[in-house]
Amino acid sequence: MLRFSWDNDTRGTAMALFVLTPFAGPTLSPTVGGYVSVSGISWRWLFWILVIFSGVCYAVILFGLPETYA
Numbered sequence: 001m002l003r004f005s006w007d008n009d010t011r012g013t014a015m016a017l018f019v020l021t022p023f024a025g026p027t028l029s030p031t032v033g034g035y036v037s038v039s040g041i042s043w044r045w046l047f048w049i050l051v052i053f054s055g056v057c058y059a060v061i062l063f064g065l066p067e068t069y070a
Contacts, residue, residue, distance in 0.1 A: 032046075032049060033046065036049070
């Protein structure tokens, strides 16, 4: 199982990625929505893109987050 542990040297990078994630959605969504709008595909693809992204996030959480047994 993949586990993430951060030592003192790489903790800054991990915290930067953790802080970046809440800002990535509102920043990237107009770009993705604009691409879907101009590419000529159906508006329903926005929902499929969200499902695919959610599945990728779930897989990262499932295999990357260690079980704490708490």
